[in-house]
Every structure is written in C-alpha cells, then in structure tokens.
Amino acid sequence: MTSIQEEEVKLFGVVPSPFVTRVDIALNLKGVQYKFVEENLGNFSDTLIKYNPVHKKVPVLVHNEKPISESCVILEYIDETWKQNPILPSDPYQRALARFWSNFIDDKFLSAVRKWKVNNEESIEEMEVAFQFLENELNDKFFGGEEIGIVDITAVFIAYWFPIIQEIIGLKLFTNEKFPKLYKWSQDFTNHQAVKEKLPSRETLFAYFRARLETLVVPK
C-alpha cells in the first residue's frame, strides 16, 4: 500500500461550494492528508484554469500533479485510490444503485433548485417530488447503510445547504413533519465527525446566500 505521507494531494476549491465539500468529506473519511487551496469565486487562478480548462470550475483534486475535475468523478477516484472506509458498495448492483441516486441528486434536485428563480411553483413541486423519492429510498441510518457512502456525500447539499437556503427565502419544504426519515438523516449526517469537521460555518453560508439573493431580488 502506498504511504499517504509520500503523496501530494491538493484540493482547489471555494468555501461555500457543496461540490467542493463533497471532496473534503470523502478525503477526511479516508484519512487522506491534503492541502486546501482556496480559489477566488468569479476570478479563478491561472493554475485552476490550467488544471480544468474544459469547465474552468472547482473542485479540482490534484494528486501527485495529476488533476481530476467534477465532484462525482473525483469521489470515484478517491474510492479507487484509497481503499480504506469504502464509500461505494462492493457488489456491482449496489454500486449501480448508489451511482443512480448520486446522479438523481445532481440531475433532479439541483436542477429544481436552480430553476427556483425562474419558476418558483414548478421548482417547489419538483423538489417536493425529489425529497419524497429520497425519503422512500432511505431505509438505514445513512444511504450507505450503517456507514456514510457516496449518496450521503453527494447529498450534503440537502443536509446542510438546503435548510439554510430555505430559511433565507422563507420556505418550509424540508421539515421533520414532511420528511421525518430524511430530516433525521440530515442531523445524523451533519453531526458525523468526518462531515462536521469539513462543513463551512452557517454564518459563512448565510452571508453568501443572502448577498446573492439580494442582488437578484433588488431591481436595478
């Protein structure tokens, strides 16, 4: 097994991004030592652009000078490179289901959230449906079973970002009454040691999203 000490692992990211936090959590779960290189949102460094010329965005993981982009691709790479505390199941069918639900969160959930500004009602309906699918799918402590897996990590946005955003915009969608299993999961997940250590502060996220909402809401 490769010694972790000999390796150079860098994560290029910005603090308020749930996509970056996915990678933070996975590396932390694996016990991989890495350096967080903070980028400036909206003004990425030349190094970042060199590492991710196609999408020009974070997160980028650089392992021994080799860059990898896209959070879900990075999560699979981390699981294949550092075998301890697996985040994907070993059985091919269970792996397929885990990948399916990770994709679901990115495709259905985040697209509904992004649509919120454009078509409020439609996006809330879509989010409600998405929440219900996840509520039905959750049958253990975590989506990964007794331990955190790739679906939990992908869903960090739902556990931590969404409650903050819904508070700012005054929405009562993700509540204990409506989605009790998922709500309990969000508590367990955000209180897990490896996760808690890597979440940005609530204050940081409140400030970030309040500022963004204002620029969108106030007419020029």
Place this chain on the structure above:
Amino acid sequence: MTSIQEEEVKLFGVVPSPFVTRVDIALNLKGVQYKFVEENLGNFSDTLIKYNPVHKKVPVLVHNEKPISESCVILEYIDETWKQNPILPSDPYQRALARFWSNFIDDKFLSAVRKWKVNNEESIEEMEVAFQFLENELNDKFFGGEEIGIVDITAVFIAYWFPIIQEIIGLKLFTNEKFPKLYKWSQDFTNHQAVKEKLPSRETLFAYFRARLETLVVPK
C-alpha cells in the same frame, strides 16, 4: 465465472435513442446474450414504469430481474459484471479521465444540441467548442486507445446521430475539414463490427428526426 447462458438479460429501449444504443453496443462488445424489449416512445409500458419509476425513461437493463437505469450507470455495471473486453481502463487516473470525458459528452454536448431550437447561434458555438475539445483529446484510433472504450460508446451520438441531424437541418459543422481526427474516428467507430451490428438504420433515423423537426418548424 458465471455462465452467460444461465443469466437473463433484458434491455428495454426504443430504436432511435442513442442512449439505448450505448447499452446495445456495450453488451455486444462483451458478447452478452440479451433480449431487446422494444418500448413505445411516448407511451411506455407499465413494466418500464415499474422498473424506472424515478425517471420513467429508457434504457433500462434488467439483469436477473434487477433493473438498472441511466445509460452511464448501466455501462459501468456492464463493465463490472462481465469482465471480458473492458470498456474502462484499469488505472484509477485513466478511469477518472474516461468518466470525465463521458460526462463531458452528456453535459456539454447534448445540452448544446438540445439548445439548438432555442438559441441557434449560441448552441452552434458551444457545439464547435465541444467538438474542438474532443478533437484535441483524441490521440489514438479510439478514445479508449486501440480498442473501443466507454468514451467512444458514450459518443455514439456524435459519430452516427449528429451527421444525420446536421444533414437534415443543413448544418456543416462536423466535417472532415474542420475536425479531421474526430471525423476519421467516427468512420472507424461506426464501422467496428460490434458497433455496426447495433446501429439503427440511417433510414429510421432520417424518418424519425425529419418528422420531429417538421412538427417543431411548421406553425400550428
């Protein structure tokens, strides 16, 4: 090794879908015997909805009664279940790059194509950029090297569907002059035995896309 004969593999699909054809090609490359269950586009069977209640779409692969949805998830499942003729590289970094480019095709390329109706010029520019990235990335006979890999399979839309669609709409974007490496690849790929056997006929696709364009173009 599990005997292929004892297994039941069914693929639920529709003929004109490049997402379904991805799965057809992968199964054919692996030499897996399967039954193609043809669905009616726009009026899916109850069985299909039962197998894919979340997205209600094809392709769905059913392996010994266990359903798997989403073409890229299915491709990974196929590669993990039937080891012969691997479509993903064995090295984790090369696997990450293959997944990155597969995602690129779905995210950047197909979204640009879908945007075509709404913003013609912008989508053509985006497609041109996407073509150029792929042209630069192609350094062997196939994206997978000397053999077909997951990126080639994901890109079947570009090799076979795109030339037909651009002919119908009178576009000259994907040509030998502009993208010589990618153009040669499209010939080699579509002439590969395992691919050729699974492509829908040109006539079928012409009829399908002509009909769709007419309903969109002719005002009611």
